[in-house]
Amino acid sequence: MRTDHDVAVVGAGPIGCAAAIAFAQRGASVLLLEANPRASERFAGEWIHPSGVEILEKLGLTGLEAFAENGPRRGFVVHPNDGSDPIVLPYPDGATGVSFDHSKLVSEMRCRAVSIREIDYVAPAKLVRLEPTPAYLHRETGAVIEIRAKRIVAADGRRSGTRRMLGLPDSSVGISFMAGLTLENLDLPLEGFGHVMSGLAGPIMSYRIAKNQVRMCLDAPATASQLRRDPDALYDAVAPALPAPMAKALAESLKARKPVWMETRFRTRTAYGRGNVVLVGDAVGCTHPLTAVGISLGLKDVEAVVESVDAADYGVRQRAFARVPEMLSNALYQVFSDTQYDTEAIRQSMFHIWRSSAAERRRTMGLLAATDVRGRAFATSFFRIGFRAARKTVGGDLRDGRWRRVRDTVGRFATWSTWPIAGLLPRYRKIPPHLRASGH
Ligand SMILES: Cc1cc2nc3c(=O)[nH]c(=O)nc-3n(C[C@H](O)[C@H](O)[C@H](O)COP(=O)(O)OP(=O)(O)OC[C@H]3O[C@@H](n4cnc5c(N)ncnc54)[C@H](O)[C@@H]3O)c2cc1C
Incomplete structure (x- = not known):
């Protein structure tokens, strides 16, 4: 095994394997570390959208x-x-x-990574420090081995230890x-x-x-x-x-x-690393699996990180990209899980609009697949859904003379309207209060 590498990738989950393969494709020598090879046997990401498949295609x-x-x-x-x-x-x-099946995908990706000459795979091996020099613990021998690499790419998942070592809060x-x-x-x-x-x-x-x-x-x-x-x-x-x-x-x-x-x-996707240590995949952020976008966003990180010079450059590229998929996930999860009667009205309005408009079905699926990440597209969809729901609900209450309910309903739809407004403000990410970690 080489003692010096161009890149050290921490974590051989789906995104770490993809990152190692992407760097190796560009001729870089890569050290790929995995702390617990059996971690992939848990239930996790299994659906990949077309935007992710396109990147997997490029990686062969x-x-x-x-x-x-x-x-x-x-x-x-x-x-x-x-x-x-x-x-x-x-x-x-x-x-x-x-x-x-998640574990099947990861084990096949690992096998592919291991077969590439430029990649040295070490497992079980856990990154244990970044300072003064990065090092990993080789679990079988108990040895702590220094990492000599120009860049560190942390793909160590949503409980990322590398984030902590960088002084970035977990905030999930x-x-x-x-x-x-x-x-x-x-x-x-x-x-x-x-x-x-x-x-x-x-x-x-x-x-x-x-x-x-x-x-x-x-x-x-x-x-x-x-x-x-x-x-x-x-x-x-x-x-x-x-x-x-x-x-x-x-x-x-x-x-x-x-x-x-x-x-x-x-966890909102806003912190992408520092200097020559970058975060990819769930180490950056994670969303509810309803929109099945975690792996596709992680693969987009990989695509951006191999093109970037450092964490700052990479963060600028990715922050803008992830904003709409993240808000879509939170908004749709609210629509499908909330049992309040006004959310039921939003849900019915969404179903009606999907049924009656091929253009709206297309727009929704472009947003879901993360092939369309324009805030304007998100705002248009959610404005139409909210407006129709409000018109129907408030109209019914007015006809029946339920004035107090009209006031409550208007208040609730005003809260809902912050979703489309957020879509139109390019730097703003709406995060519902119950998902805000201290520090957001
Ligand atoms: C229930 C559930 C269902 C989901 N469904 C979907 C879905 O259908 N589609 C989708 O796209 N996403 C889905 N997701 C999200 C998806 O699982 C993640 O986005 C994806 O697994 C992230 O991959 P990763 O490689 O970044 O992290 P992980 O898959 O968490 O891999 C991290 C790896 O790093 C290793 N590691 C950790 N610390 C260290 C260290 N210090 N040193 C070395 N190695 C380390 C771990 O052992 C692990 O193997 C789901 C998530 C959940 C929880």
């Missing part, structure tokens, strides 16, 4: 078995829980994404909990699409991860600890929102094994 990674087995993903189907027809939201221009906030269940031998209502439903506890997402397996992701508020403990209570909260074959497959899955819950967290 689309031939991976994880992709080939499943075929392309064409978009999402949203199932309103009012008995009306599902709404199909395809990606614009025939673009496609992928979905697969818990949102909810999500369980990932495996449903066997189930046909999805429309194959090739991810399916989104609103359950009693929170949003439900289902997508194929293998020929005979569908992943069902169940979201529940942090306060719903009973649902996390009791599979029967969980089934009762979720099953009414599901078509009968899905409910049956869920019952079988819950009988076979207890679900494992992962906490979902939010």
Whole structure:
């Protein structure tokens, strides 16, 4: 193994592997460190939007078995829980994404990285300090080994130790909990699409991860600890929102094994590192998985970091890019998880607009796929949704003479209107109060 490297990448998750491969493609020698190779066996990112797939293509990674087995993903189907027809939201221009088992993707990406001559992979090896000289602990020998590299790229995930070592606050906030269940031998209502439903506890997402397996992701508020403990209570909260074959497959899955819950967290993507130490992927920031944008944003970080000279240059490129995907994730999660009656009106308005306008379906999917990150597009969508919901709700209350409710409703829609306004202010990121860490 070389003793000096051009780049040291900390963490061999999906984004660390992509970063190592991207630097090696440019002829750089890379040290790739992984503290816990089994960390990828947890439930985590499995859906990648077309913007992420495009970057994987450039890295020569689309031939991976994880992709080939499943075929392309064409978009999402949203199932309103009012008995009306599902709404199909395809990606614009025939673009496609992928979905697969997380651990399978990471192990294939690691194998690809290890096979590249320019990359030296060391595991289990944990970065333990940055100053006075960066060093890692080689867990098998117990030796602390100095890193001699011109740049350090930290892809050490949402609990990034490198962030701490740089003196940057964690500033992440818990949102909810999500369980990932495996449903066997189930046909999805429309194959090739991810399916989104609103359950009693929170949003439900289902997508194929293998020929005979569908992943069902169940979201529940942090306060719903009973649902996390009791599979029967969980089934009762979720099953009414599901078509009968899905409910049956869920019952079988819950009988076979207890679900494992992962906490979902939010951290705004504003700090990208210092000097020659840069952060990529979840080490920069994370959003709720409902919009499945974590890996795609991390891959965008990789694309930007190999082009940049230092952390400042890289941060300028990425801060502007991540603003809209981050706000979209927070706004949509509110729409799908909040049970207030005015949010129900927003949800119905969104479904109506999607049903009636092909242009709006296209705009939404461009935003979701992060191929359109214009604040104006975000503002237009959310203004239309909010305006229609307010007109319908306030109109009904006025007709019925419910004056106090009119006042409350106007106040609540005024709060909602800050989403489209935020879209129009290029430097502003709206972060709902409950997701603000101290220091935001
Ligand atoms: C429940 C859930 C569902 C999700 N679903 C989606 C989805 O469908 N689509 C999507 O795009 N995103 C999704 N995400 C987000 C996605 O999982 C992350 O964005 C993605 O895993 C980030 O990759 P990463 O490589 O930055 O970090 P990680 O995947 O966390 O990898 C970090 C790696 O660094 C290693 N490491 C940590 N510290 C050190 C150290 N000091 N030294 C060396 N190595 C270290 C860790 O062991 C780990 O292997 C989901 C997240 C959750 C929680």
